[in-house]
Amino acid sequence: PVRRWEYLTGKFVSSAGTLLASIGLLLICYVLLMRFSTDAWGLELFRGLLFALQGLIVFILMLMLLTLTVGRLPAAFVALLVVGLGAMPGYLIATETDLGDASVGGRLLVYGLAYGLPQFSVNLMHSFAWMVEDMESFAGYLQQSGLRKIGNNTGVVSVVLNFAWMIVFVLGLQLVFRRKELRT
Numbered sequence: 774p775v776r777r778w779e780y781l782t783g784k785f786v787s788s789a790g791t792l793l794a795s796i797g798l799l800l801i802c803y804v805l806l807m808r809f810s811t812d813a814w815g816l817e818l819f820r821g822l823l824f825a826l827q828g829l830i831v832f833i834l835m836l837m838l839l840t841l842t843v844g845r846l847p848a849a850f851v852a853l854l855v856v857g858l859g860a861m862p863g864y865l866i867a868t869e870t871d872l873g874d875a876s877v878g879g880r881l882l883v884y885g886l887a888y889g890l891p892q893f894s895v896n897l898m899h900s901f902a903w904m905v906e907d908m909e910s911f912a913g914y915l916q917q918s919g920l921r922k923i924g925n926n927t928g929v930v931s932v933v934l935n936f937a938w939m940i941v942f943v944l945g946l947q948l949v950f951r952r953k954e955l956r957t
Contacts, residue, residue: 777950781837788833793826821900824932828896831935832856834942835891841949860894862887891938892931 775783800818807815835855839848862883865872872880 778947781946781950784837785833788837789830792829792833796826817906818904821903824896824900824903827932827935828891828893828900831891831896831938831942832893834939834946838942838945838949841946841953855890856893858886859890859892862894864894888934892934896931896935 803818804814804816807813832852836848836852839851842848843851865883872883875883
């Protein structure tokens with residue numbers, strides 16, 4: 774017999790493994806094509822990869838928990854809603870929106886979304902900024918858009934918050950799955 778934690782671990786490893794294998798294949802093709810077309814390896818892409826992978830792991834764990842609690846189809850919609858709501862604070866930081874003019878409720882909403890949801894937007898924007906910071910064609914864009922500001926101000930905080938979310942999702946998975954009846 775398979776223990777419940779072994780089942781959950783297998784489900785996570787298979788999901789993450791499939792995505793990591795796809796990403797690995799894409800990276801190999803990217804590096805070879807960069808070398809062939811530009812005479813450079815294009816290794817800048819690897820600098821921010823860990824931030825993006827952490828966001829991907831948090832997303833997989835969140836989706837697994839949502840699938841167990843609300844069902845498969847609703848889980849996809851709820852997960853996309855969480856990603857969308859979590860992207861709003863990152864967008865406001867990137868565009869350097871002044872929240873001083875917003876109402877107290879509006880500021881609380883933005884900060885609640887920024888620190889109360891998984892940090893998907895910060896992970897992706899921070900990793901993107903690290904990947905392209907040495908590319909001349911993106912240097913002006915990074916200065917103008919404020920993407921580096923996200924990385925400088927909240928990159929480490931994002932990593933810590935996402936590790937906390939990983940723990941919450943794993944504990945939630947264990948709790949929900951322990952009480953769930955299995956149909957094999």
